Amino acid sequence: MIKLHNVSKSFSRFQAIKSILLTINKGEIHGIIGASGAGKSTLLRLMNLLEVPDEGEVEVNGQKLTNLSSKELRQARKSIGMIFQHFNLVANKTVYENVAVSLELANFPKKERRSRVLECLQFVGLESFVEKYPAQLSGGQKQRVAIARALANNPEVLLCDEPTSSLDPNTTAEILGVLDNINKSFGVTIVIVSHEMEVIKSICNRVTVMAAGEIYDTALIEPKGIQNLDNSPRYFIEQLTKDGDLDHA
Amino acid sequence: MPDILVQYEAEIWASIGKTFVMVGVSILAAILLGLPVGTLLFLCRKGQKLENRIVFSILNLLVNIIRSFPFLLLVVFLIPFTRLIIGTAIGTAAATVPLSIIAIAHYSRLVEQSLLDVPKGVMEAAISMGASVKEIIFKFLYVEARSGLVLGLTTSIISFISYSTIMGVVGGGGIGDFAIRYGYQQFKTELMIYMIIIMVILVQLIQFTGTTVSRMIDKR
Ligand SMILES: Nc1ncnc2c1ncn2[C@@H]1O[C@H](COP(=O)(O)OP(=O)(O)O)[C@@H](O)[C@H]1O
């Protein structure tokens, strides 16, 4: 579903991503974990070309994004949803308008817009908040609106950059539940960037561990825990073994 | 009404009319050209959607130069240009040319400032949803910055009124010119004070309206 082929990215002279090779399968929930500054967000932002790689190819949904014209890229982005740590809602738009705008951008048939917006808001449990503004919502509710907005155009992929990092533990669990539900109900491939092992462990099928712009390892997370994690940084190994669920190969 | 106002009523109304024409044209220029110039200034900045150092530097320099001119000198300096456009450099119509130029420069800077207040994340969300530049501007930037844009325009309009008061030098007329010619030069101090009162009321009204509207549309 998502293929990064020898992708590199530098900011002025600092190399944030060092020739990364990564494949994310259709239908999986893929975690990307690593310390702050490891390059997780940059890696995620390469997947919809918010960051343009210096070299390498980015393929999503069978399309080589790196080869597209800007118009084709905009089209491709409509089937790649994205949510953020700070939600990034338009504060001067109502909940309804925030979701509707993504349909407007995609030229979704006018007549069906209202019912589609309400359907998405219902899915995230906010159907009674249509006329509210983001300032009137809690953090968890704002993230739900952002999820509804990302979901509106039936994306194939949902990119999540620290989606729960500004939420309390209960709300975190709720939002992760919503994401899991999206994956199970619609088969949306989900990529979640997080620095919290708990988040990754609770919903991901696979995890990629990053440090200093490189991938240390990619491991499967089976129901009984994380498998085959060979050479990850000590910090994460410790995190994992602490909870006794690292079945180290 | 005081006798002196009754005596000069017709001239006063004519002056108010000319001030409205001059300020009105300035407002139009600010919205029709200052808004796009300010938007371009913002979008051409480093790290923004249309990042372009050359366009940014040229616009930035132009706006700075116009704004650093003492306004009276700008009016004189622009006389040949005004003559080219209007056919004459004298009169109310001619006065609107330098006023519009300063209006564009003035408001574009305030537009740029307001747009800089839009959270970067909102722009990123827009781009990640596949918005075109036009859609980013109209469906995101202007929506999120609207109260700042209104407040900026309010500040600009008040400056335009102030600038318009010196347009007597090119026969532009207006309240300021009337106050100077009758009140100051003919020693009718009372008349001058009444004109100042009219200006103060006008400015208060504009500020009140601007502040109220901007507060009403701000949902942040
Ligand atoms: N736009 C940028 N300009 C300059 N440096 C950046 C930019 N974005 C990220 N970086 C740098 O790249 C590195 C990785 O950043 P990021 O991907 O945000 O890390 P993470 O999400 O893992 O915390 C950091 O050192 C950061 O300072």
Ligand SMILES: [Mg+2]
């Ligand atoms: Mg990050």
